[in-house]
Amino acid sequence: MIVNLLNKLARRDMLDEHERAVLMAAPAGTKQFGPRRNIVRQGEPLTQSMLLLDGFVCRYIDLADGKRQILEFHMPGDFIDLQGFLLKSLEHNMASVSPVTVALVPHTTLRHITENEPHLTRLLWFTTLIDAAIHRQWIVSNGRRSAIARVAHLMCELDTRLDVAGLSDGNSFFLPFTQADIADATGLTSIHVNRMLRVLRDDGVMTFRDGRVTITNRPALADIAEFDPAYLYLHSEPR
Amino acid sequence: MIVNLLNKLARRDMLDEHERAVLMAAPAGTKQFGPRRNIVRQGEPLTQSMLLLDGFVCRYIDLADGKRQILEFHMPGDFIDLQGFLLKSLEHNMASVSPVTVALVPHTTLRHITENEPHLTRLLWFTTLIDAAIHRQWIVSNGRRSAIARVAHLMCELDTRLDVAGLSDGNSFFLPFTQADIADATGLTSIHVNRMLRVLRDDGVMTFRDGRVTITNRPALADIAEFDPAYLYLHSEPR
DNA sequence: CGTCGTGTTGACATCTCTCAACGTACGTGG
DNA sequence: CCACGTACGTTGAGAGATGTCAACACGACG
Known part of the structure; x- marks a missing residue:
């Protein structure tokens, strides 16, 4: 819509x-x-x-x-x-x-x-600046974060953005990705993504099964990711 | 200026x-x-x-x-x-x-x-889109390129952009960076950057000494980096 | 019922990191 | 002028995180 x-x-x-x-x-x-x-x-x-x-x-x-x-x-x-x-x-x-x-x-x-x-032009321009801010976080992930933090950060990003879009039920969301997709996003192999997802699951942080992410310990997930949603500029300002 | x-x-x-x-x-x-x-x-x-x-x-x-x-x-x-x-x-x-x-x-x-x-607004907007395209290449570098390709790609990018800015003499340019700067850009350690620069120097591809980059074999450098300047959108179009 | 895509797990390999030592250039203060 | 500290670069040895290879499970689907 x-x-x-x-x-x-x-x-x-x-x-x-x-x-x-x-x-x-x-x-x-x-x-x-x-x-x-x-x-x-x-x-x-x-x-x-x-x-x-x-x-x-x-x-x-x-x-x-x-x-x-x-x-x-x-x-x-x-x-x-x-x-x-x-x-x-x-x-x-x-x-x-x-x-x-x-x-x-x-x-x-x-x-x-x-x-x-x-004004509408500025808002459309603004949305492309958010994309660039998301890119910057991916540079940080791929450059300096550990494998588990990369996966966790991606999940935090998707969780936050899907929530803004009204597509999260609070603690879980539909995500039709394969582990290979997550690997290609995070610069890892799908095998290693599988291992990191297992760690997150075994530690009770989140699960990713059958195309659905369920966050079971949000503070722990954000902590692993060092996630700060400021880069998504979610507050209202005259622009 | x-x-x-x-x-x-x-x-x-x-x-x-x-x-x-x-x-x-x-x-x-x-x-x-x-x-x-x-x-x-x-x-x-x-x-x-x-x-x-x-x-x-x-x-x-x-x-x-x-x-x-x-x-x-x-x-x-x-x-x-x-x-x-x-x-x-x-x-x-x-x-x-x-x-x-x-x-x-x-x-x-x-x-x-x-x-x-x-029209000027569109051009200013455009410049921020170039920044985003540069970000995307850095995501690729940090995610999927080898250490030597990351360093080579960064040098190709700077070479091209400095040439556009009129700050390259064709085969060399002033670059006041430390090896630690290059490391923090490429997601490597400065020690490994040092090793990669030595390989590039020993192979006669480029040197980086005393704040100056000299490209001695441009095709080889672009090849190592898999560098394609298309992402810098250097051609003129009505925008 | 075979094939394909996807996920899972183990053993081993390798790229890059970590730690450590040392050199050089440069500035600063005695 | 010399002694010293600091920033930066260089090199080697060993460690560790992630990749590679291989095997197998499972469901979807033709």
Whole structure:
């Protein structure tokens, strides 16, 4: 639902009725993808951007030796290739993880917004700055955190973002990832991710089974991850 | 010089005379910092953004166990905390590496630009998208590249960006970093960085001595790094 | 009923880290 | 001018975290 985006923005700043209407009217249609489909290919020229309505998406880069690095996970409410509006193509790939529905927003519409809606433009710009802040935490994870802290931090991030999107029931959330996905996101092997998940489970911190994460000891999880949600800028300010 | 920013933007899109004049008039003053000084502290409220005129700056996050992760390096022409305009504070720190001069642009001026200069706004937004693309490459490096490839990729990135900024003489550039800085950027120890630099030197690929990088075999360096400059979006397009 | 994708576990390998020692350059104070 | 401390770089030896390889379990699905 596009209402997920409105909620996400409204949490960070006031949105007036006119701005809500402009956003509601932005999509020119929707599109569906099955699981594990390419959505945007590296280098492909783009003329529209996608707002994720349902399902999970990831960005990734493949290396020459077959290794893959996932760069970010996206959930409903995320404007998944808004960058493409100004970059004109992406230097990485985007793929569905689960079955996915997106709303298509033509770049001409985005251009119109940037010409006529300065406040809305700032809010859209802002959402891309949050993506960059998430990237920075992943740099820290992959660079300096231990394997168990990387997994824990990713789970804390997803927990917090899914809660903002209204997709968490408080202590558990649906997460259609494989252990290999988590490995490619955290720069580990799926075998080692499996071991770290077992440690977290054995220690009563969290479980990840059948596509569902259940957090059984949130303070312990945040402590292992050294998680501080400040980087998600969840408070409202005039922007 | 603010002309570095104009060049950086003009390489990605046309800038008209009026827009150049607006940018030239944006700074309300300049400020200098000695080497290794804090420039912006995590969480500090911001009311102006800084355009780097001279010297090198880094963003970083410190972890509880004393480890540090550098998130990005900045060079003259970079609008180093433009994000602060919309984020209102940063979740990481910024520090000078060398002596530094910055131009100060009040957020009120940036707000005026976003209200009245849609094209210039898109270009400023664009520069923050480049930062995010750089972040993504660092995620890949720290997550999936070997130690030698991480060092090589960082050097390729700096070489390319410094060339765009007019701060490279073609095969060598001034780089006032310590091996510990490179270690904190690449998620390695300074001892291992030292070993990797020795390998690159012994193999005739590049040297880093006395604050100067000299690339002696560029194809070999790019090959080790698997470096593709596409992520820096160096071509001009209407944006 | 076989195959494939995914998860699980153990044994061993290896890359990078840790610890330690030492060299050099430079500034500072006696 | 010399003595000393500090920052940075260099090298070696051993340790440890994570990767690699291999085997097997299980369910989904054609």
